Amino acid sequence: MKVMNLLSYYYLIKPFIPRRIQLALRRLMASRKRKNTTNIWPICPSAGTPPKNWSGWPNQKKFALLLCHDVDTKKGHGRCTRLMEMEEQRGFRSSFNFVPGDYSVSSELRRRLGESGFEVGVHGLKHDGKLFSSRRLFDLRAPKIDKYLREWEAVGFYSPAMYRNEKWIAELDIEYACSTFDTDPFEPQQNNVWSIFPLWIWNEAKARGYVELPYTLPQDHCLFAILKEQDTRIWLDKLDWVAQRGGMVRLNAHPDYMNFDGTRRSNEEYPASFYGSFLDHINKNYAGQYWHVLPRELARFWRKTMAAFPEKPPKSK
Secondary structure, X not given: OOHHHHHHHHHHHHHHOOHHHHHHHXXXXXXXXXXXXXXXXXOOHHHHOOXXXXXXXXXXXXXXXXXXXXXXXXXXXXXXHXXXXXXXXXXXXXXXXXXXXXXXXXXXXXXXXXXXXXXXXXXXXXXXXXXXXOHHHHHHXXXXXXXXXXXXXXXXXXXXXXXXXXXXXXXXXXXXXXXXXXXXXXXXXXOOOOOOOOEEEEEOOOOEEEEEOOEOOXXXXXXXXXXXXXXXXXXXXXXXXXXXXXXEEEEEOOHHHEEOOOOOOOOOOEEHHHHHHHHHHHHHHOOOOEEEOOHHHHHHHHHHHHOOOOOOOOOOO
């Protein structure tokens, strides 16, 4: 059986498998797949080609930097403040993206994030991988997603588990989405976009579009929980490669899997100091070279300069 078929089958039966067995199966499949994809992961050489008519980032910066955090669980929600403080101490800001159908999202936390210069996004309605499984289910959930977008004054949609249907996503009341990756053979739904730059997605039938911001550095859970990497070398190597090509460094790190206390870690956790050291490396080695903004700001820049059909101006904040 081909690895991709095995991966698809795994995600079909995943809800019925205990978590520890899920991890063991994913690690086995990832190990096999990693051996056969060294030519495209973690770096795909062709992904560094700039888009047509590209003239560079604002203020002649070498590359763009986006930091995002999908908060998958209630446990992750409880760790957001510590992660926010870690970034604040180093001069960084990011987007925190919540799953309102799976746990209660604190209005106080959202308020503090906004007042501190961070961004809030919607990470689907439920983290069950079913949003795009049928048109009927999408039509049931989409109005609820739009409702949270309005209530939270959010403009970004972050697709759970990277499942996606770009044409359907364009129907949401958003300015941008994060539902793809430049290259990642370990995700259940493939179709790498093969680019370290944003993309303009247009739904001709609905006459609506949005900016897609693919992640370009491997996600933390895959790197540390599935592939069992013991340091940030892959992050740093990919950072250097994207920076050299003037692309967009977008890292999605989950507070759910960060261990801040130095206590005994669970099977899926990694030291939060890994993320802190990554930020320190950027400050030390790339000071003044990168355009660090929130996702909504980068999306508005891309819509203004690179979108073929910028049908409406961004929502004012």
